[in-house]
Amino acid sequence: MRKLLAGCVCSLLFACAAIAGDGHDHGEEKAAAAPDSPAAPRLVMESTQFELVGTLEGDGLHLYLDDHASNAPVTDASVELEIAGQRIKAAAEADGSYHAALAQPLPEGEYAVMATILAGETSDLLTGDLDVHAAEAMHAEPATAASASGWGFLPWVLGLVVIALALAVFTLRRDRHQRRVQA
Template identity: 50%
Template structure:
């Protein structure tokens, strides 16, 4: 392999090895607004439904927010009375608005799945709802996005492999010339 061929091979190796880096868009070079992402791990929640009512509860530490709607049209249940039991313990609720309640738990819920039962009385309608809330510690709350890092590593590995192939080809060419001249 002649010297200009070596430089051509090394140049090609560099271009091909760095191509994945050029394909990445950074700030100001994207195609529109990025979709919204969650700022942290999702809060534990439960849902309990029946033919009449839908109840959703969201747990934030020891604070519990509850949303009670009609199953048919998803409108808040007006003037409802709600009794709640989580893992065998009765929870005292405070009405915040129509169909919205809140509670302060006496103690944090234990990790794992806990049964939830609710009794709803709204006018002449009464129903018993059941669900489960799954509480787990956020093990991977700060996971690092790996897409860009993986592309950088792949580009660098590709460039090194192509450069090694060019050097191997050069040495092979020299060996053929030396062997052919003898």
């Protein structure tokens, strides 16, 4: 009977490991990967001279221009964008970034962006793509609350624990009864 009990316990441990399986992350990666608010669409363009990074925020694009070789901010440049038929001159901000105000909001879709940069004696033309998408599509919710929290396997584990405990109690009582009968 003790072999039966040991087999049940081993089966329970094996079942728990199989249910948890690969990718069981205790929610740690989900917390790190899913910010509280959806990420704004990003624009990244680079050349041998410059790197231009932007985020779509409200009425326009918030831009950061860096020297590609040194990664130092370029704060005294003229930045002009062409996107979705709009030609926009970006205004320098006090923090060294730039703001390109859109005449009209961009609907969902992918947009080719062309940036003309003039900084001192250096000029460059950068191209890139901006993917504008709905906040719901960026963070699609899982189908059920159990799968979203990572506890979808819990009922199975609890059921197996109850069965293992019942078998253990049954086996121990039976062994105790046999010892009394033999004595």
